[in-house]
Amino acid sequence: xxxxxxxxxxxxxxxxxxxxxxxxxxxxxxxxxxxxxxxxxxxxxxxxxxxxxxxxxxxxxxxxxxxxxxxxxxxxxxxxxxxxxxxxxxxxxxxxxxxxxxxxxxxxxxxxxxxxxxxxxxxxxxxxxxxxxxxxxxxxxxxxxxxxxxxxxxxxxxxxxxxxxxxxxxxxxxxxxxxxxxxxxxxxxxxxxxxxxxxxxxxxxxxxxxxxxxxxxxxxxxxxxxxxxxxxxxxxxxxxxxxxxxxxxxxxxxxxxxxxxxxxxxxxxxxxxxxxxxxxxxxx
Amino acid sequence: xxxxxxxxxxxxxxxxxxxxxxxxxxxxxxxxxxxxxxxxxxxxxxxxxxxxxxxxxxxxxxxxxxxxxxxxxxxxxxxxxxxxxxxxxxxxxxxxxxxxxxxxxxxxxxxxxxxxxxxxxxxxxxxxxxxxxxxxxxxxxxxxxxxxxxxxxxxxxxxxxxxxxxxxxxxxxxxxxxxxxxxxxxxxxxxxxxxxxxxxxxxxxxxxxxxxxxxxxxxxxxxxxxxxxxxxxxxxxxxxxxxxxxxxxxxxxxxxxxxxxxxxxxxxxxxxxxxxxxxx
Amino acid sequence: xxxxxxxxxxxxxxxxxxxxxxxxxxxxxxxxxxxxxxxxxxxxxxxxxxxxxxxxxxxxxxxxxxxxxxxxxxxxxxxxxxxxxxxxxxxxxxxxxxxxxxxxxxxxxxxxxxxxxxxxxxxxxxxxxxxxxxxxxxxxxxxxxxxxxxxxxxxxxxxxxxxxxxxxxxxxxxxxxxxxxxxxxxxxxxxxxxxxxxxxxxxxxxxxxxxxxxxxxxx
Numbered sequence: 001x002x003x004x005x006x007x008x009x010x011x012x013x014x015x016x017x018x019x020x021x022x023x024x025x026x027x028x029x030x031x032x033x034x035x036x037x038x039x040x041x042x043x044x045x046x047x048x049x050x051x052x053x054x055x056x057x058x059x060x061x062x063x064x065x066x067x068x069x070x071x072x073x074x075x076x077x078x079x080x081x082x083x084x085x086x087x088x089x090x091x092x093x094x095x096x097x098x099x100x101x102x103x104x105x106x107x108x109x110x111x112x113x114x115x116x117x118x119x120x121x122x123x124x125x126x127x128x129x130x131x132x133x134x135x136x137x138x139x140x141x142x143x144x145x146x147x148x149x150x151x152x153x154x155x156x157x158x159x160x161x162x163x164x165x166x167x168x169x170x171x172x173x174x175x176x177x178x179x180x181x182x183x184x185x186x187x188x189x190x191x192x193x194x195x196x197x198x199x200x201x202x203x204x205x206x207x208x209x210x211x212x213x214x215x216x217x218x219x220x221x222x223x224x225x226x227x228x229x230x231x232x233x234x235x236x237x238x239x240x241x242x243x244x245x246x247x248x249x250x251x252x253x254x255x256x257x258x259x260x261x262x263x264x265x266x267x268x269x270x271x272x273x274x275x276x277x278x279x280x281x282x283x284x
Numbered sequence: 285x286x287x288x289x290x291x292x293x294x295x296x297x298x299x300x301x302x303x304x305x306x307x308x309x310x311x312x313x314x315x316x317x318x319x320x321x322x323x324x325x326x327x328x329x330x331x332x333x334x335x336x337x338x339x340x341x342x343x344x345x346x347x348x349x350x351x352x353x354x355x356x357x358x359x360x361x362x363x364x365x366x367x368x369x370x371x372x373x374x375x376x377x378x379x380x381x382x383x384x385x386x387x388x389x390x391x392x393x394x395x396x397x398x399x400x401x402x403x404x405x406x407x408x409x410x411x412x413x414x415x416x417x418x419x420x421x422x423x424x425x426x427x428x429x430x431x432x433x434x435x436x437x438x439x440x441x442x443x444x445x446x447x448x449x450x451x452x453x454x455x456x457x458x459x460x461x462x463x464x465x466x467x468x469x470x471x472x473x474x475x476x477x478x479x480x481x482x483x484x485x486x487x488x489x490x491x492x493x494x495x496x497x498x499x500x501x502x503x504x505x506x507x508x509x510x511x512x513x514x515x516x517x518x519x520x521x522x523x524x525x526x527x528x529x530x531x532x533x534x535x536x537x538x539x540x541x542x543x544x545x546x547x548x549x550x551x552x553x554x555x556x557x558x559x560x561x562x563x564x
Numbered sequence: 565x566x567x568x569x570x571x572x573x574x575x576x577x578x579x580x581x582x583x584x585x586x587x588x589x590x591x592x593x594x595x596x597x598x599x600x601x602x603x604x605x606x607x608x609x610x611x612x613x614x615x616x617x618x619x620x621x622x623x624x625x626x627x628x629x630x631x632x633x634x635x636x637x638x639x640x641x642x643x644x645x646x647x648x649x650x651x652x653x654x655x656x657x658x659x660x661x662x663x664x665x666x667x668x669x670x671x672x673x674x675x676x677x678x679x680x681x682x683x684x685x686x687x688x689x690x691x692x693x694x695x696x697x698x699x700x701x702x703x704x705x706x707x708x709x710x711x712x713x714x715x716x717x718x719x720x721x722x723x724x725x726x727x728x729x730x731x732x733x734x735x736x737x738x739x740x741x742x743x744x745x746x747x748x749x750x751x752x753x754x755x756x757x758x759x760x761x762x763x764x765x766x767x768x769x770x771x772x773x774x775x776x777x778x779x780x781x782x783x
Contacts, residue, residue, distance in 0.1 A: 004666060004667065007665055007666055007668060008666050011662050011665060015651070020653065028496065043355075073360035074355040074359070074360060075361075076507050076508070078361070079361050079503055079506075080503055083503055084496070084499065087499075100649075100651075103649045104645065104647060105649040105650065105651060106649075108649055108663060109663065111637045111641050111643060112666040113666055114637060115636065161357050163360075211379055211383075211491050211495075214492055215495065219369075219372075222365060222368070225365050226315070226365045226366060229319050229366070230319065233326055251360070282617040283616040283617065284611070
């Protein structure tokens with residue numbers, strides 16, 4: 001039985017990653033991240049040129065850690081990538097269960113395994129596809145920018161250039177071991193992108209329209225992002241994933257408890273709905 | 285099937301599919317109005333009396349957008365989420381129906397029409413009508429909100445709110461009454477044109493990727509202050525009637541006509557030879 | 565020896581009885597036919613036997629194990645229910661390989677052999693499913709049901725969309741499955757095919773069993 005599950009999982013992951021939607025979406029997301037890299041490398045070279053002419057070169061003010069897409073919040077690439085992140089994560093495979101249920105493919109699979117295995121492997125594959133489609137462009141951007149901009153350890157002297165505030169998530173690491181900080185943020189992005197993708201899977205149990213299934217998570221996250229407006233001047237921790245998935249602060253400081261709480265909530269809801277309703281649901 | 289019968293069919297089915305979305309739009313607009321009301325109270329909390337916001341002030345706050353962004357390491361780009369959410373939700377609302385009607389039941393309708401163009405133009409008219417209805421819902425909701433909160437129903441723009449709450453930058457000393465027309469019509473015109481463009485793109489890219497393309501246009505417009513990016517004309521605080529070097533209304537009209545013409549002409553030509561495979 | 569015991573099974577969906585107090589016993593080496601007009605409950609009964617839906621009342625036992633309690637699905641089953649269902653972006657061969665790799669009982673050679681058996685030539689093995697004609701899709705559906713030589717084979721309208729040669733091929737396959745010792749359940753609108761192939765035929769009407777024919781003998 002265990003073997004059946006591992007085989008089913010391998011098939012699901014293959015289907016999730018080797019499909020044209022994954023490739024197309026990865027292409028789009030990578031283009032956004034390359035836009036950012038291009039803009040920021042150019043920006044760095046221009047700044048370096050200006051510094052060389054006159055005055056304090058401010059060597060520590062510019063580094064890889066505020067020029068890669070997760071550290072800058074000024075380019076069009078950054079804007080497109082992080083705003084559309086909840087949508088990009090869903091596009092590769094979030095729709096898969098809906099399609100398989102609609103065309104009847106589910107039944108040919110479940111009779112060879114069981115519903116629990118089918119939904120667990122579907123959940124994991126959707127999660128991985130969503131996570132990878134975000135993780136890969138981020139890594140590509142980081143490596144590309146690292147090829148042109150030196151990885152100088154961020155300095156608190158230039159706090160405007162390095163907006164990681166005191167008390168913000170992993171802020172100590174940022175000013176001591178920035179590479180570990182970046183790696184942790186890459187993992188965080190992978191996890192949340194995976195969770196966004198599984199939102200679509202969970203929503204498939206309630207909606208019968210592929211477009212709505214894919215776009216609902218995006219609109220839910222955008223609505224959550226908008227709801228911050230009602231906390232203005234009252235609460236200064238970031239509650240929107242669109243902002244806190246960016247490694248440096250866009251508006252407010254990232255709070256570990258809020259991120260953990262939201263992550264757990266997303267997981268419990270998506271996993272709970274998928275496994276509970278999925279296993280319970282009759283296959284007509 | 286006669287054109288008007290086809291149009292009646294589209295109205296009936298398209299609006300049935302989109303009814304819930306009209307209700308969601310009411311909720312969004314109520315939230316936007318509460319947002320403005322609340323901000324007004326916070327900003328002027330030390331004043332003796334909290335100034336009243338007129339009907340047009342509320343609309344202005346909804347369609348305002350953000351001032352021109354100058355990229356710098358010291359100032360992050362903040363997405364105009366209210367403005368974006370509103371426009372994207374309307375684009376999403378018109379995305380499904382025309383595409384769905386190219387499969388299942390819609391195929392039976394298509395083969396009964398006199399020509400492909402009849403079908404296409406009927407969908408275009410439905411699309412424009414749906415956007416107009418959404419816009420009507422926005423106006424009615426703001427109107428009702430003002431009635432309930434006893435805010436004045438007038439078209440007088442309060443300049444103080446524009447400078448304090450919307451912060452457009454280099455604002456004119458006095459605001460022309462023409463600005464009212466900009467608030468009332470320009471976001472609507474750009475919405476109509478981008479929705480038609482999206483419907484045309486659906487023929488090429490399929491709905492989800494068309495939505496991505498249109499979303500990129502909206503977001504890029506917010507990021508780049510440029511007369512060539514249509515979303516800029518839907519941001520009222522970037523208008524020539526608000527800021528010194530704002531975007532001209534006539535150029536906005538040209539953009540609207542250009543996008544509508546391109547969508548209609550390209551869509552018609554493409555749909556004449558479009559392979560209807562009935563994929564959903 | 566495989567048996568399916570359906571004991572007083574009733575199934576209610578959204579307040580409507582789709583199967584009403586049906587009791588049948590089926591055993592391997594036999595072809596059991598189901599007959600009835602559209603909506604009489606044939607497909608629902610097949611779904612119940614496959615474990616895809618569970619009875620509201622009554623039990624279904626596969627080799628004395630209660631479906632839905634002791635086992636989730638029959639351990640060895642192949643199905644073709646209504647329309648064949650595969651993934652558009654994969655070839656016919658890849659689709660079957662993907663399904664076969666779940667149980668990992670058969671290899672590529674056996675998959676190809678099954679494809680040839682249902683009349684899909686080598687060229688069509690590597691054609692994407694979305695480019696298949698209706699008849700080819702149906703043949704692939706049959707191949708998916710029989711490729712692993714399951715103990716139970718459930719075929720719902722297997723001759724849909726097939727030409728005369730295809731229908732003859734399906735008949736031959738069903739006979740072979742019977743000879744192999746499989747328990748075959750067959751629903752078909754074509755009365756001649758059922759009369760020719762089935763050992764027992766059950767007539768369903770509004771979800772209830774109204775009569776049974778055992779090789780020319782009506783009960």
